[in-house]
Amino acid sequence: MNAPRLLDGAFSFSMPFMSLLRPFLADRATRHSGAGALLVLAAAPFLLFSQMLPGWLPVAAVVYLAATLAVFTFAGPRWIDHSPFPIILGLLLLALAAGLWVTPDLTITLPRTYAFLANLAIFWAMAGQRHTLWLRLVAGGLLLIGSALALFMLPGTQFIAGKLLFFETKLYARLPSGLSPFWNPQGFHANLTGGLLALFLPPALLLFLRAQEWKRRLLAGLASLLIGGVILLTQSRGAFLGLAVALPIVTSLMDRRWGRFWVLVGLAGAALLLIWPPARQVSILWQQSPVAGESSLLARTELWSRALDMTGDFPFTGVGLGMFEPVLNLFYPLTEIYQRVPILHPHNILLQHSAEMGVPGLIAHLALYGVLALLLLRRIQRPPNDGFHTLALGLLGSLIVYLIHGQFEVITYAARAAILVWLLWGVTAAIALHKPAPLRQEEDATPSSPISA
Numbered sequence: 001m002n003a004p005r006l007l008d009g010a011f012s013f014s015m016p017f018m019s020l021l022r023p024f025l026a027d028r029a030t031r032h033s034g035a036g037a038l039l040v041l042a043a044a045p046f047l048l049f050s051q052m053l054p055g056w057l058p059v060a061a062v063v064y065l066a067a068t069l070a071v072f073t074f075a076g077p078r079w080i081d082h083s084p085f086p087i088i089l090g091l092l093l094l095a096l097a098a099g100l101w102v103t104p105d106l107t108i109t110l111p112r113t114y115a116f117l118a119n120l121a122i123f124w125a126m127a128g129q130r131h132t133l134w135l136r137l138v139a140g141g142l143l144l145i146g147s148a149l150a151l152f153m154l155p156g157t158q159f160i161a162g163k164l165l166f167f168e169t170k171l172y173a174r175l176p177s178g179l180s181p182f183w184n185p186q187g188f189h190a191n192l193t194g195g196l197l198a199l200f201l202p203p204a205l206l207l208f209l210r211a212q213e214w215k216r217r218l219l220a221g222l223a224s225l226l227i228g229g230v231i232l233l234t235q236s237r238g239a240f241l242g243l244a245v246a247l248p249i250v251t252s253l254m255d256r257r258w259g260r261f262w263v264l265v266g267l268a269g270a271a272l273l274l275i276w277p278p279a280r281q282v283s284i285l286w287q288q289s290p291v292a293g294e295s296s297l298l299a300r301t302e303l304w305s306r307a308l309d310m311t312g313d314f315p316f317t318g319v320g321l322g323m324f325e326p327v328l329n330l331f332y333p334l335t336e337i338y339q340r341v342p343i344l345h346p347h348n349i350l351l352q353h354s355a356e357m358g359v360p361g362l363i364a365h366l367a368l369y370g371v372l373a374l375l376l377l378r379r380i381q382r383p384p385n386d387g388f389h390t391l392a393l394g395l396l397g398s399l400i401v402y403l404i405h406g407q408f409e410v411i412t413y414a415a416r417a418a419i420l421v422w423l424l425w426g427v428t429a430a431i432a433l434h435k436p437a438p439l440r441q442e443e444d445a446t447p448s449s450p451i452s453a
Contacts, residue, residue: 033132036072037125040065047118048415049183051111058114065121072128083375083433085127088367089120095318095361103320104327112321115415119422126426130433138427139207139216139391143223145420146200150230155179157193158186159233175233183416194236195402195411199424201227202246202397206254210390238408242401250397253380254390300347300408306332307346311354311362318358345413349406352413372399372425375432388431395428 046053046061096113103109129135156179159172180187204227208220231239248265251258309332310319319327325344328334334343345352354362376396380389402421405411412418 033128034134036068036128039068039072040121040125043068044118044122044419047114047121048419050114062114062117065117069121069124083429084367084371085123085429088364088371089124091360091364091367092116092120092357095357095364096321098317098360099320099357102314102317103323105320105323108322108326109320112415115418116321119418122419123422123426123429126423127429127433129427130430131435135388135430135434138388138431139203140219142200142203142391142394142424142427143207143219146197146204146227147223149200149420150197150226152179153188153193153197154230154233156181156187157190157230157234158188160190160235172233184414190234191236191238191409192411192414192417194231194234194239195242195405195409196417196420197227197231197234198236198239198243198401198405199398199421201231201243202250202401203391203394205247206250206390206394206397209251210254236405236409238405239401241408242404245404246397246400249400250393253396254393302334303343303346304348304351306334307348307351307355311351311359314355315359318354318356318361321356324352324355345410347409349403349410349412352410368425369399369403372428372432376428379432379434388434392431395424395431398424399428 043061043065046057047065050058096116099109100106100113155176159175201224204220204224208217208224211217211220231243248258248262252262306328307324310324310327313331324346325342328343346355350362350365353365357364373396376392376399379392380396382389412421
């Protein structure tokens with residue numbers, strides 16, 4: 001086949017896809033912000049996998065990233081101005097610089113700093129889509145990402161059988177296994193899998209409950225079943241607790257009638273606890289830890305106390321990213337924990353921030369979570385007339401899950417998992433900052449339904 005005919009065939013094949021993108025490419029703001037996001041994302045792989053690359057490549061990626069952000073911030077429309085996010089990101093950058101200054105081992109802190117810069121850049125790029133047409137794709141994108149993660153992490157997760165009563169050991173022997181990503185040959189910890197997937201379950205469930213089109217409801221329902229099934233297999237108590245808090249809150253905000261349902265569920269749970277032996281309750285909730293054997297709660301309380309001591313000794317700078325374990329072993333030896341596995345973090349996101357980034361880093365993270373929550377609550381109070389009300393409720397649930405689960409685990413310690421969390425926060429900022437047009441189609445309405453003011 002000659003070249004002209006080959007090009008004609010490729011053009012004909014791409015026409016359906018180009019027709020889908022034509023509405024987005026016709027909008028100037030969408031083109032501008034989309035191009036900026038793609039240019040920013042191009043630097044992320046060089047920062048996330050800096051340990052596997054020549055030393056000059058991550059440095060060049062940082063310079064390129066700074067120049068790209070400067071151009072798209074000052075030469076065109078400001079991406080996330082009129083919000084506290086630039087101040088928060090600036091404070092985090094200062095905390096990163098302080099960590100590089102005080103760290104006793106740059107070979108550990110520098111790669112994590114590169115990865116953190118990629119996180120901030122992706123947040124900036126996603127938040128910059130707040131006034132673009134790309135936001136129409138967010139709901140489907142979250143369903144797709146959550147489902148793909150569940151399918152990808154299932155065969156690579158190190159499941160721990162026997163933590164809860166309703167799972168038999170034989171079940172795990174029948175699951176697909178053997179996946180070893182090149183960046184993590186040991187596979188994924190069950191708490192990491194459970195905590196990460198739990199962030200995508202509230203949006204999927206609310207889209208399933210609220211959607212009126214049967215195709216959208218079917219897609220959201222299948223994604224919810226897949227994501228929820230893998231979360232159950234992980235037996236992650238932190239993920240269960242986070243969902244147990246988040247789902248009643250967001251569904252009740254969506255419809256007050258859900259409050260009655262959750263009251264009945266709570267009464268049934270209380271009755272079950274009354275007939276269940278207290279010793280077995282304690283065993284299920286606080287024991288069976290790979291870090292501390294049969295003393296999970298005791299292990300975490302000791303780790304938390306050491307992280308508080310570390311914060312008190314290094315309040316302004318922290319010990320540097322990735323340095324919690326070396327400093328812990330050197331200056332704050334453990335007495336109650338039987339260390340069968342390395343203890344890489346204090347199993348608490350807030351203590352992780354304060355121990356490795358100091359009090360300024362903790363304040364910046366608290367400000368980020370607080371601003372996201374306030375913006376989402378304000379967004380939810382608006383009339384649901386622009387297609388993002390349900391999504392804002394679901395993302396509020398994701399934030400609640402993250403904060404509850406984060407009191408017992410730090411999923412963002414894994415650099416590749418952290419990039420997904422920051423991407424989710426960037427999308428959350430874009431949805432929360434989005435200003436609806438005066439006339440928009442009602443949420444979840446069919447194409448044939450009238451447009452209402």
